[in-house]
Amino acid sequence: MGQFGFLIDMDGVIYKGKQVVEGANRFIQRLLDEQIPFAFLTNNSQRTRRDGVIKLARMGIHVDESHIFTCAMATARFLASQKPGGTAFVIGEGGLLQALHKNGYAIVDDDPDYVVVGEGRMFNMETVEAAVRMILRGSKLIATNLDPNCPTAHGLRPGCGAIVAMLETATGLKAFSVGKPSPVMMRSARKELGLSTGGVVMIGDTMETDILGGVSMGYRTVLVLTGSTKREDLVRYAYRPDVVIDSIGQLCEEHIFQHVIEGLAVDPAPQEAPA
Structure with missing residues (x-):
């Protein structure tokens, strides 16, 4: 299967406002325990990486700065490469x-x-x-x-x-x-994790940024319904996520986790995770 990892949106996926989404901390802890590469991918340019770490820690999710990738970082790196x-x-x-x-x-x-x-x-x-x-x-x-x-x-x-x-x-x-869904940010985050295109799973709640960005890059995409996109909204889009789940907490269930990972090796039709 090769190495795989996750790009994970924050607001609407990991937390809503100041409230952590149920199961999010257990999923992130699994990634840490099994040393699976991941980064939180955010279009919020206000916070530094350190700010993001502290915000998550106060919700019981303990990561380090290397796990935070912001559109501000992507923008600054892009400009430094241009001029x-x-x-x-x-x-x-x-x-x-x-x-x-x-x-x-x-x-x-x-x-x-x-x-x-x-x-x-x-x-x-x-x-x-x-x-x-x-x-x-x-x-x-x-x-x-x-x-x-x-x-x-x-x-x-x-x-x-x-x-x-x-x-x-x-x-x-x-x-x-430069930010999501721009390929500039999506590619830069992938390189940060040292993954190939086929090894990336993008988890997000917003079709226009997270899912569009992932689809455009050829990443496997997982839509969670805890944020801005509802199930009935999907018919309005010409593209679809590979997997739809109610919340990121469902990825704590082994059969759903394996369904997402195993899909990296194939090109499945858009579908919801098995019940």
Whole structure:
């Protein structure tokens, strides 16, 4: 069968708000105990890897920073490969700023190589106006992701995609997005785990990001129904996950776990996990 591993979305899969999904901790502990490669794959650019580790630890899931892979990391690595030692004007927060600095980027307020947009509430119209002027003068617009909104304990709030849409409308120019479902992030995360394409299982709750990204890369995809996608939503999409389960806790059941793993060696028709 060869080596296999998991890319796992966080919000809606491992937890909802501050509540861990039942069975998630047992599944992750199995991966740790059996030394199965995995990474949590998140389109949240606000948090650093360390922030993610602490958030999970408070829910009883104990991993280290190597298990966290964010769209901020993917964005910073991509920009460093495109223009080493470049400059960026950032609309975003700590996770994005740290990732850019770690990859050799300077944060500037004038004439940047890139205008980089992430999630956050620390922006205003003055910042947006400055970004528009920079883009029109030639700075390239980069989105850490295009998610239109973000779930919070109090409901949805505008996401990175909403801020990017405002800049795109104002400038008439389109952003290049690095986060899920972009192959840039999906491929970078796979390489981080040292896996081949055929050895990756993507577990997510969102068809437009997790599942689309996995399908596009040729990964095996598992949709959980604890997040944004419901079973009745599936008929609206031209693509489907390989396996549909109620929650990640079901992967603690040996026959379902084996069903997912064994499917890596074949190209099965889309189906639900066996009852």
